Amino acid sequence: MSNSPMIELIDVSKRFAGTDADAVEHLSLTIEQGEVVALVGPSGCGKTTTLRMINRLIEPSSGKVTVAGSDVSAVPLHELRRNIGYVIQQVGLFPHRTVEQNIATVPSLLGWDSDRVRSRVDELVDLVAIDRSILQRYPSELSGGQRQRVGVARALAADPPVLLMDEPFGAVDPVVREHLQRELLDLQARLRKTIVFVTHDIDEAILVGDRVAILNTGGVLEQFAMPGELLAHPANPFVAGFLGTDRAIKRLSLLPIDGSSLEPLPPDGIDYHSAGAIDIGVSLKEALDAIVSGNGHHVAVFDGTVCLGVVTIDMIHRRLAG
Numbered sequence: 539m540s541n542s543p544m545i546e547l548i549d550v551s552k553r554f555a556g557t558d559a560d561a562v563e564h565l566s567l568t569i570e571q572g573e574v575v576a577l578v579g580p581s582g583c584g585k586t587t588t589l590r591m592i593n594r595l596i597e598p599s600s601g602k603v604t605v606a607g608s609d610v611s612a613v614p615l616h617e618l619r620r621n622i623g624y625v626i627q628q629v630g631l632f633p634h635r636t637v638e639q640n641i642a643t644v645p646s647l648l649g650w651d652s653d654r655v656r657s658r659v660d661e662l663v664d665l666v667a668i669d670r671s672i673l674q675r676y677p678s679e680l681s682g683g684q685r686q687r688v689g690v691a692r693a694l695a696a697d698p699p700v701l702l703m704d705e706p707f708g709a710v711d712p713v714v715r716e717h718l719q720r721e722l723l724d725l726q727a728r729l730r731k732t733i734v735f736v737t738h739d740i741d742e743a744i745l746v747g748d749r750v751a752i753l754n755t756g757g758v759l760e761q762f763a764m765p766g767e768l769l770a771h772p773a774n775p776f777v778a779g780f781l782g783t784d785r786a787i788k789r790l791s792l793l794p795i796d797g798s799s800l801e802p803l804p805p806d807g808i809d810y811h812s813a814g815a816i817d818i819g820v821s822l823k824e825a826l827d828a829i830v831s832g833n834g835h836h837v838a839v840f841d842g843t844v845c846l847g848v849v850t851i852d853m854i855h856r857r858l859a860g
Contacts, residue, residue: 578737
């Protein structure tokens, strides 16, 4: 695999006809192979416009977009989009086609034979955790979470290297949304696609993004960094305000408990489990939750049945300051 970026936006601007301001203004981003980049910002910041310029649903007014090193303006549309999966909030499944037929859409258009199409559908059903009992149902008969899984499966059908996701979980309830976010992370750990993920939710961006681009009104890039860097060092007051006053708590959710930084065990005789106990490898936010819920000053950390030490409030402060 080449070491060159998978996607580049080079000084890209977009101004729609009849408007007197850019929807996206001189935006430059480099997205590496196999990473998830989340685009986040307030309404009118150009995040969906940016996404759509990658697969030429919208043509830029100026600048250049490349995918796999090729200028997208020079690539035939059918060839470009064959290598880019696309998932949107309302999924966009064909209402007159069954789940199985929806998943098979792109391979069938590419002329795959029926056995190959059927094999790919079977593979995707397992990959995306679709219940086989719904394969002959129509989209109107599915729950929101089921429709989203089918939409992801359809986008992955031809095994594209790039996946564009525009508010993919915005139309489902919070519990299903959290479950789908975790499924996406598990899926990405196995597939290593290059994903551009648009969301208005900074918590979702921090959870799914290897890097996060925070855009301001008019598509102005305010900061592009890893989640931990954003939370620890916001570039300006806009970024700090968008991240929220609880950004220290958000940082804790990204910091795993490090065995080397645990406090020594308290004196013998303490019932560690009754004081609260957590497993090594969970986040410091979970440790803090356990400490607060236990009304104590520490929580014991276990590896199986072995107590390794304790996490204290002071240790959490030190990790945040480090």
